[in-house]
Amino acid sequence: MTDVSEKLLIVEDLSTTFATAGGPLPAVANISFDLGRNETIGIVGESGSGKTVLSRTIMGLQPRTNVSVTGSVLLDGNEMVGASEDFKRRLWGTEVAMVFQDPMTSLNPVMRIGKQIDEALRVRLGMSKQDAKARAIELLELVGIPSPVQRYKAYPGQLSGGMRQRVVIAIALACSPKLLMADEPTTGLDVTIQAQILNLLDELKERLHMSVVLVTHDLGVVATRTSRIVVMYAGRIVEIGATRDVFANHRMPYTRALLESSPKVSNASHTRLITIPGRPPNLLKLTQGCSFAPRCSYATDKCHQERPELQAADQPGHSFACWNPLPTTRGDSAT
Amino acid sequence: MLELEEMALVERPEKKKPLGPLFWLCVGWIALNIFGAIFANVLPLQNPLYQNYSAINVGPSLHHIFGTDDIGRDIFSRIVYGSRVSIAVGFGSMVIGFGIGAPLGMLAAYRRGRFDTILTTFMYILLAFPAIIATIAVLSFWTPRSVFKIILVIGLASVPLVYRVIRTATLSVATKDYVIAAKVQGAKDRRILMKELLPNIAPIGISFLLIGIATVIALEGTLAFLGLSVTTPTPSWGNMINESRTVLQQNPWLAIFPSLALCLFLLSLNFIGDRLRSHFDVTEVKL
Amino acid sequence: MTDARQPLLKVRDLKVTFGKGSHAVSAVAGVSFDVYEGETLGLVGESGCGKSTTGKALMRIVEPSSGSIELDGADLAGLKKGGRQLRNIRTRMQMIFQDPISSLNPRRRVKDIVAEPLDCWKTVTGHDRDVLVSDLLSKVGIDPAVYGNRYARQFSGGQCQRISIARSLAMRPKLLICDEMVSALDVSVQAQILNLLEDLKAEYGLTLLFIAHDLAVVKNVSDRVAVMYLGKICEIGPADALYEAPAHPYTKFLLGAALEADPDSPMNAQVLEGEPPSPMNPPSGCRFRTRCPNATEKCASEEPQPQEVAPGHQVSCHYPLSITRK
Numbered sequence A: 001m002t003d004v005s006e007k008l009l010i011v012e013d014l015s016t017t018f019a020t021a022g023g024p025l026p027a028v029a030n031i032s033f034d035l036g037r038n039e040t041i042g043i044v045g046e047s048g049s050g051k052t053v054l055s056r057t058i059m060g061l062q063p064r065t066n067v068s069v070t071g072s073v074l075l076d077g078n079e080m081v082g083a084s085e086d087f088k089r090r091l092w093g094t095e096v097a098m099v100f101q102d103p104m105t106s107l108n109p110v111m112r113i114g115k116q117i118d119e120a121l122r123v124r125l126g127m128s129k130q131d132a133k134a135r136a137i138e139l140l141e142l143v144g145i146p147s148p149v150q151r152y153k154a155y156p157g158q159l160s161g162g163m164r165q166r167v168v169i170a171i172a173l174a175c176s177p178k179l180l181m182a183d184e185p186t187t188g189l190d191v192t193i194q195a196q197i198l199n200l201l202d203e204l205k206e207r208l209h210m211s212v213v214l215v216t217h218d219l220g221v222v223a224t225r226t227s228r229i230v231v232m233y234a235g236r237i238v239e240i241g242a243t244r245d246v247f248a249n250h251r252m253p254y255t256r257a258l259l260e261s262s263p264k265v266s267n268a269s270h271t272r273l274i275t276i277p278g279r280p281p282n283l284l285k286l287t288q289g290c291s292f293a294p295r296c297s298y299a300t301d302k303c304h305q306e307r308p309e310l311q312a313a314d315q316p317g318h319s320f321a322c323w324n325p326l327p328t329t330r331g332d333s334a335t
Numbered sequence B: 001m002l003e004l005e006e007m008a009l010v011e012r013p014e015k016k017k018p019l020g021p022l023f024w025l026c027v028g029w030i031a032l033n034i035f036g037a038i039f040a041n042v043l044p045l046q047n048p049l050y051q052n053y054s055a056i057n058v059g060p061s062l063h064h065i066f067g068t069d070d071i072g073r074d075i076f077s078r079i080v081y082g083s084r085v086s087i088a089v090g091f092g093s094m095v096i097g098f099g100i101g102a103p104l105g106m107l108a109a110y111r112r113g114r115f116d117t118i119l120t121t122f123m124y125i126l127l128a129f130p131a132i133i134a135t136i137a138v139l140s141f142w143t144p145r146s147v148f149k150i151i152l153v154i155g156l157a158s159v160p161l162v163y164r165v166i167r168t169a170t171l172s173v174a175t176k177d178y179v180i181a182a183k184v185q186g187a188k189d190r191r192i193l194m195k196e197l198l199p200n201i202a203p204i205g206i207s208f209l210l211i212g213i214a215t216v217i218a219l220e221g222t223l224a225f226l227g228l229s230v231t232t233p234t235p236s237w238g239n240m241i242n243e244s245r246t247v248l249q250q251n252p253w254l255a256i257f258p259s260l261a262l263c264l265f266l267l268s269l270n271f272i273g274d275r276l277r278s279h280f281d282v283t284e285v286k287l
Numbered sequence C: 001m002t003d004a005r006q007p008l009l010k011v012r013d014l015k016v017t018f019g020k021g022s023h024a025v026s027a028v029a030g031v032s033f034d035v036y037e038g039e040t041l042g043l044v045g046e047s048g049c050g051k052s053t054t055g056k057a058l059m060r061i062v063e064p065s066s067g068s069i070e071l072d073g074a075d076l077a078g079l080k081k082g083g084r085q086l087r088n089i090r091t092r093m094q095m096i097f098q099d100p101i102s103s104l105n106p107r108r109r110v111k112d113i114v115a116e117p118l119d120c121w122k123t124v125t126g127h128d129r130d131v132l133v134s135d136l137l138s139k140v141g142i143d144p145a146v147y148g149n150r151y152a153r154q155f156s157g158g159q160c161q162r163i164s165i166a167r168s169l170a171m172r173p174k175l176l177i178c179d180e181m182v183s184a185l186d187v188s189v190q191a192q193i194l195n196l197l198e199d200l201k202a203e204y205g206l207t208l209l210f211i212a213h214d215l216a217v218v219k220n221v222s223d224r225v226a227v228m229y230l231g232k233i234c235e236i237g238p239a240d241a242l243y244e245a246p247a248h249p250y251t252k253f254l255l256g257a258a259l260e261a262d263p264d265s266p267m268n269a270q271v272l273e274g275e276p277p278s279p280m281n282p283p284s285g286c287r288f289r290t291r292c293p294n295a296t297e298k299c300a301s302e303e304p305q306p307q308e309v310a311p312g313h314q315v316s317c318h319y320p321l322s323i324t325r326k
């Protein structure tokens, strides 16, 4: 496609398989995508589709035991798969940082939030105590925490969920990473707070010239915040493309089902929702066909026997994995 | 009729590791010991009190398979009879401890409020006394000692411990939505305690019970070692170990066999308790 | 529009306060509403605004500190806690909880869970009971022959929620309070459960109080919607009208923050700044005034009373946004 050096992140044929008591569990399978600089990509999928495993694998955060990672993750030219802990540690914070879903578990409850930001600055950037404190307060201000000087001394438990998530973002931004991985950064927050945090991420992305991977199960979150989205199902990409194309011209039945089954504010009361029967497959018992076939109303014999690979759709950069793709000329009626 | 979505129920496998042969071996061992303790009179055993002066301090032989002690009593038969005291004390005092502590703990955790506050404060004050020293103190004054008195004292001393464990276990269950749901269905307190709470704390209770029995049996051994268990010549495992002290040089068997019996019994109990707990642990898998 | 119908549930000035003295949290601070027979009233609001507490106070799982609750003309708030009369109400009013998995006892069989209310009340016993349980289970889409003897812990969240629904319907209640019953579920499963709920509502003639924080979900199931902020209802009205033309500034912000799964939807132009104040010391006057762009001194000194801006559409604001219907 475009010049390789243009891309900040290139993921190629990435698979993560856990060895479990029930056999190998392919949580992430054959995933390829890339991400330009200053771009936001959304990763959407239902619970268990492998979003968290994928983002952790990209960061090189998988535990060393009982897991095998194959493929390649090139982060600004650095190969993450198989890299040593030391090497990855040098990249964490400066190249890539992560915002986790639950701010309470990613903050140390018995340490003042200021100290937690300081830590990163002093260890990673070798700042002096005063400099680190000044920068920490600057960061708190950057993420929109009112009266940052006082809050510098607060403990995580004294902050609301939204404030905590801002602190987590401040910590992630401490060493000015080029890529921010946000795993469900707003799940569990209220809509008004969610809007604040998403706006903040957007604004910071522009201001600091970062790229963002926004992982979420909520299609609403990615609709207006991303330039491209990846739809995952059972550990694989089933559709990828520009956000607008995926929403308006999706070709894969699962994407459609996902869009149609989410209730909409603009629906009239008592609108009957379109549902997908059943629920996502057990990753230990995947069949060789399309993983969506058992729930798909378009499924044919071929779907049950052979797995569809990603194929290009009409729009550039848009591809989908389906043997019986939905027609293209449906206009916008389905969205 | 309803139009129902066809459901592809993907079952969550109930993957449980079998308890394993070692577990059953331990169960068998405990059963054998209990059997021996109950039927010691009718089993073809030698009299544990009979002193055979022509066979003093002999090692294991065909006639005395564990040998004899310094006054010619058969060690094997003394161990079997001795298990009576150990087992009776272990089980008996836990019956008392659980009989009082468990219902109180459950009720307090379920009711909460003032009842809980008062009872829990009281129990914690009791817990602040070192139970072992209290037991020793009471037993050294309350003579003559009998199995019954020992059971009573240890049993009562264990009540606060049992109370604390059961109350904590119940608390974590009592705040679950299904308990509120049962209340909302119109279930009465009794029903909630029996149907919703009990089954969920039983696994913790049972494993704590087994480990408690083991602890008490060890405690009885300690008391005997201090000369505070049943009065000699009645054998108990602890008594026997205590008696062996003086003749350890001439006859090590006298110490080895009762210690072995005690160790194996305690190990088996602890192992069973541990296995049962992990076996019954239904970790609620999230969606 | 709603006047002709009888309210099944009538709540007046309901208050719930947790704790005492300076630590008192007034979680519900005077809430009044009616739920008419056969309708679904949605209750939305942000985390901590007192939605669940309202639902639980109606069920008397938490004790209301004042106010009246009338179900079908019978007063509930005055009934003695733990008394027989209160217990009798349980058959007419049921609740479904947020966490589907923890609302079922993991060590009981599905059949027994669904039969629990029947066994408590002994209304149906023996063979009839088994038939009724099987019937309920198949109504919620769970094959009783295959899954009836399974333990609750073997089911996924969506299936657990189905079982909860079956259990709540066993005594054929009139009113069902659903507290965030789909928030823990994935969208595809959520849609199944919402459709199921609509079907059962029609079949059993249920009246629903549907508590949720998800505006889209509430819109899809409700006839009328009440919006809560910091323990009070700030706006209540017909769902379509309220969503189309909110009269309370808070409702407007809330709707503006709701994200539509549509790339062309307008980016929320105005975002509500700050966070809700603590219910421990709520602001004087209008509770929303600290975050409201239209607030004046009157808002700080005087508490706005509910006023009707359109038939059945009430708003508690000194300066309601003008309602211009499209």
Ligand SMILES: Nc1ncnc2c1ncn2[C@@H]1O[C@H](COP(=O)(O)OP(=O)(O)OP(=O)(O)O)[C@@H](O)[C@H]1O
Residues within 6 Å of the ligand: A018, A020, A025, A027, A045, A046, A047, A048, A049, A050, A051, A052, A053, A054, A217, A283
């Ligand atoms: N350490 C692990 N060992 C074994 N299996 C794992 C491990 N971590 C994750 N999995 C499995 O991998 C699959 C994908 O999980 P993942 O957490 O990535 O899903 P997700 O898309 O992030 O879902 P959610 O929306 O619930 O966060 C799941 O089936 C999960 O059970």
Ligand SMILES: Nc1ncnc2c1ncn2[C@@H]1O[C@H](COP(=O)(O)OP(=O)(O)OP(=O)(O)O)[C@@H](O)[C@H]1O
Residues within 6 Å of the ligand: C018, C019, C025, C026, C027, C045, C046, C047, C048, C049, C050, C051, C052, C053, C054, C213, C279
């Ligand atoms: N048992 C309790 N003791 C003390 N305070 C409580 C208790 N239960 C709830 N609260 C407080 O009451 C307020 C309202 O809580 P409630 O659970 O009703 O909110 P909610 O609207 O249901 O929020 P959510 O969307 O998070 O479920 C909160 O401030 C909460 O902290």
Ligand code: SF4
Residues within 6 Å of the ligand: A252, A253, A254, A290, A291, A292, A293, A294, A296, A297, A298, A299, A300, A303, A308, A321, A322, A323, A324, A325
């Ligand atoms: S490949 Fe077949 S089963 Fe899979 S989504 Fe397409 S039509 Fe459905």
Ligand SMILES: [Mg+2]
Residues within 6 Å of the ligand: A051, A052, A053, A183, A184
């Ligand atoms: Mg995840």
Ligand SMILES: [Mg+2]
Residues within 6 Å of the ligand: C051, C052, C053, C180
């Ligand atoms: Mg709630």
